[in-house]
Amino acid sequence: EAGVAQSPRYKIIEKRQSVAFWCNPISGHATLYWYQQILGQGPKLLIQFQNNGVVDDSQLPKDRFSAERLKGVDSTLKIQPAKLEDSAVYLCASSLGRTGNTEAFFGQGTRLTVV
Amino acid sequence: AQSVTQLDSQVPVFEEAPVELRCNYSSSVSVYLFWYVQYPNQGLQLLLKYLSGSTLVKGINGFEAEFNKSQTSFHLRKPSVHISDTAEYFCAVSDADSNYQLIWGAGTKLIIKP
Numbered sequence: 001e002a003g004v005a006q007s008p009r010y011k012i013i014e015k016r017q018s019v020a021f022w023c024n025p026i027s028g029h030a031t032l033y034w035y036q037q038i039l040g041q042g043p044k045l046l047i048q049f050q051n052n053g054v055v056d057d058s059q060l061p062k063d064r065f066s067a068e069r070l071k072g073v074d075s076t077l078k079i080q081p082a083k084l085e086d087s088a089v090y091l092c093a094s095s096l097g098r099t100g101n102t103e104a105f106f107g108q109g110t111r112l113t114v115v
Numbered sequence: 116a117q118s119v120t121q122l123d124s125q126v127p128v129f130e131e132a133p134v135e136l137r138c139n140y141s142s143s144v145s146v147y148l149f150w151y152v153q154y155p156n157q158g159l160q161l162l163l164k165y166l167s168g169s170t171l172v173k174g175i176n177g178f179e180a181e182f183n184k185s186q187t188s189f190h191l192r193k194p195s196v197h198i199s200d201t202a203e204y205f206c207a208v209s210d211a212d213s214n215y216q217l218i219w220g221a222g223t224k225l226i227i228k229p
Contacts, residue, residue, distance in 0.1 A: 003158075004158070040124075040221065040222075041221050041222075042119075042205055042207070042219030042220050042221050042222055043159070043205075043217075043219050044219075045216055045217070048216070056214065056216065091158065091159065093159075101147060101166055101215075103161050103164070104161075104217070105161075106151075106158035106159040106160070107158050108156070108157055108158045109158055
């Protein structure tokens with residue numbers, strides 16, 4: 001079974017530039033998550049999709065971050081414009097159902113460095 | 116609101132020695148508990164989970180954890196560690212109050228000394 005695919009693995013951009021990350025979840029997984037993991041901290045949920053609808057985006061900085069899930073499968077996360085404090089690893093995960101009782105499978109993440 | 120505390124940011128231990136990584140959470144109302152492992156340059160992988168039933172949960176790679184409701188703890192243990200266990204370990208909790216979102220601890224780096 002193929003896992004969660006993310007690209008790119010690494011990205012370096014200057015502040016005020018824009019950047020996009022891509023995620024392909026495990027086939028058949030209805031739930032998709034984007035997390036931000038700052039060095040030395042646990043992951044923080046940015047947005048959760050159920051199929052192509054948003055379930056929770058309460059911690060997404062909507063003035064600069066946006067995400068979409070095309071046709072309930074692939075997803076992209078965009079930052080525009082980037083700030084220095086956006087430097088982090090961005091993790092995509094997917095699960096069959098809600099996290100409460102189902103396992104979330106994680107991609108390897110995209111490490112973003114904003115200079 | 117639910118919060119998760121991993122008391123140790125780093126735990127150094129000699130190879131073949133036992134280890135315990137501590138995790139405490141704040142709310143004892145019906146919770147689901149998880150331990151994830153993150154090997155260097157890899158994504159997070161589920162080690163084990165407690166949903167209900169027996170309070171002693173066995174996971175992959177010889178790890179186990181015990182759910183203690185009265186102490187609101189879910190400590191991770193392994194009787195004998197190997198160099199391949201070098202990784203960062205994250206405890207996570209979900210409950211109805213958090214709408215079953217995973218609330219994460221800050222992680223504990225397990226450092227195996229030869």
